[in-house]
Amino acid sequence: LVDACMRSLQHTGWLNFRMRAMLMAVASYQLWLHWREPALHLxxxxxxxxxxxxYSQTQMQSGLTGINALRIYNPVLQSQKLDPHGEFIRRWIPELAGVPAEMIHTPWLMTPPQKAKFGGNTYIAPVCDHEQAARAARKAVGDFRKQHVSREETGRVLHRHGSRKGPHQTRPKPASQPPPDNQLSLFD
Structure with a gap:
């Protein structure tokens, strides 16, 4: 999915928000790149x-805002959830066009006979084990935050920059009965 997103972005100049966030997160956590270079490239x-x-989004997705939860995306799970049949992947990575849906999200796990049968022999292996890299990043950033970001500081930032809407408000529940026939609608 990461490769398909980058090829699509290079061709079209656009990606949806979730994929932008995933690219930044993978660059920051799985590849452990400083946020500036991927941000400039994107x-x-x-x-x-x-x-x-x-820039504010790239910093947040890279875990630099300190008070936000870490957003470490699992590209395989994102791929399975958002492109379950692999249509986006096949469109942007034609080397994988013949790979069945059940293997499209992890083509590097195909056996040599499967690669020969379905294609993918020319497709490269991942540059890292994303799950192992994400675990290491989560631990490293979590340890750093425990040592350097106090609850008091988080509270101060939230108080100063958090929402000024006040307490949560509930909306009135809609009437369970449909309006009478003689009531005009917005389109009448």
């Missing part, structure tokens, strides 16, 4: 690049 590719949104 900024050059996005046709809708807007610095005020882009």
């Amino acid at each position: 900024a050059r590719l996005f046709t809708d690049f807007e610095p005020g949104i882009h």
